[in-house]
Amino acid sequence: MKTKILVVDDETDLELLIKQKFRRKIRENVYEFVFAANGQEALTRILENPDTDVILSDINMPVMDGLTLLSHTHAEHPDMKTVIVSAYGDLGNLRTAMNRGAFDFVVKPVDFADLELTIEKTAEQVRQLRDTIRAIQENNILKMYVDETVLNFMTRPDFENRLLASEMVQATIVFLDICGFTALAEKMPPTDVVGLLNTYFDLVVKEFIAQGGHVDKFMGDAVMAVFRGEHHLDRAIDAALSARTALQDSKTPLPAGFDYRPEVSIGVNTGEVVSGNIGSASLKRLDYTVIGDVVNMSQRLQSAAKAGQVIISEAVYLKVKESFQCRYVDEVVLKNKAQPVKIYEVME
Numbered sequence: 001m002k003t004k005i006l007v008v009d010d011e012t013d014l015e016l017l018i019k020q021k022f023r024r025k026i027r028e029n030v031y032e033f034v035f036a037a038n039g040q041e042a043l044t045r046i047l048e049n050p051d052t053d054v055i056l057s058d059i060n061m062p063v064m065d066g067l068t069l070l071s072h073t074h075a076e077h078p079d080m081k082t083v084i085v086s087a088y089g090d091l092g093n094l095r096t097a098m099n100r101g102a103f104d105f106v107v108k109p110v111d112f113a114d115l116e117l118t119i120e121k122t123a124e125q126v127r128q129l130r131d132t133i134r135a136i137q138e139n140n141i142l143k144m145y146v147d148e149t150v151l152n153f154m155t156r157p158d159f160e161n162r163l164l165a166s167e168m169v170q171a172t173i174v175f176l177d178i179c180g181f182t183a184l185a186e187k188m189p190p191t192d193v194v195g196l197l198n199t200y201f202d203l204v205v206k207e208f209i210a211q212g213g214h215v216d217k218f219m220g221d222a223v224m225a226v227f228r229g230e231h232h233l234d235r236a237i238d239a240a241l242s243a244r245t246a247l248q249d250s251k252t253p254l255p256a257g258f259d260y261r262p263e264v265s266i267g268v269n270t271g272e273v274v275s276g277n278i279g280s281a282s283l284k285r286l287d288y289t290v291i292g293d294v295v296n297m298s299q300r301l302q303s304a305a306k307a308g309q310v311i312i313s314e315a316v317y318l319k320v321k322e323s324f325q326c327r328y329v330d331e332v333v334l335k336n337k338a339q340p341v342k343i344y345e346v347m348e
Contacts, residue, residue: 003123004032004049008042008057008069009085021112039064043072052080053126054119059086059093067096074101079130081122085110172227172236172270173295174213175302176204176243179263181221188258196252197221200262203246211239216289226290233270233316234323237346240266240310266310267302269294300334304343314342324348
């Protein structure tokens with residue numbers, strides 16, 4: 001990997017000397033040198049070469065000295081490391097340079113063998129720093145696509161050996177669908193559809209997170225959320241009611257000519273589910289999710305709900321009737337269910 005080095009020094013002979021001493025590394029494309037005669041010029045060179053790795057800077061220069069330059073680079077380009085190369089090797093200059101962020105200090109006249117070792121050490125530090133920064137950025141991006149539950153699962157010591165392992169857990173599943181959005185999407189430009197849907201999802205997800213739930217997946221204009229832990233059923237219903245209110249109160253503007261008031265239909269069910277990675281390990285495509293009849297029932301209840309309704313089964317109603325105001329709706333036949341199911345609407 002090529003190392004780009006900015007040399008900042010007002011001695012005109014130094015450029016020629018460096019090109020001679022490092023001619024092999026330059027020819028082999030190991031080093032690339034850029035030169036500046038003072039600190040001000042160096043700042044311009046950095047703007048022109050943002051991929052600079054190492055700065056070799058003198059202290060005593062016209063226009064802008066090396067210590068002033070160091071203050072700028074340390075604050076504005078923390079991923080670049082500076083080595084002070086100066087005849088002013090007294091303790092005062094050394095301490096000032098280090099306090100301003102210098103990585104190392106080389107005293108003139110320069111021992112080029114020592115300088116090369118210093119460059120290599122500094123460049124390696126830059127690579128490690130940039131790798132760390134890149135890993136943090138990638139991790140932050142990953143968190144946008146992968147739920148915290150999955151990330152926690154990945155940190156287990158036996159993660160790789162448990163890729164296709166599963167466990168039975170008690171959980172509450174919430175399915176939420178934005179009513180009428182499909183018809184609206186047929187008439188709106190795709191970019192407007194995506195922007196509006198993301199805005200609505202953001203309102204909904206905030207309410208789920210506030211109650212300790214996590215989003216398992218987005219499916220078109222629908223969301224599946226999972227709640228586990230203490231009082232997961234109560235928290236899930238509270239989240240469903242809050243999500244309904246948040247969307248109903250949304251003041252998100254629509255493009256001119258469109259009249260639409262967002263409503264949701266929600267199904268909530270609770271019980272034992274299978275939690276684990278579903279997919280193909282050989283294809284390296286897995287989805288950490290929950291499955292089981294409880295999940296299926298939650299989706300069926302959502303399908304039976306009308307706009308603005310939070311629907312639960314009779315079994316769930318018996319568990320929450322003292323905590324939430326509910327009303328009996330009907331006895332309905334749900335898809336793939338042999339027996340009719342009594343359903344209730346959670347009012348508040």
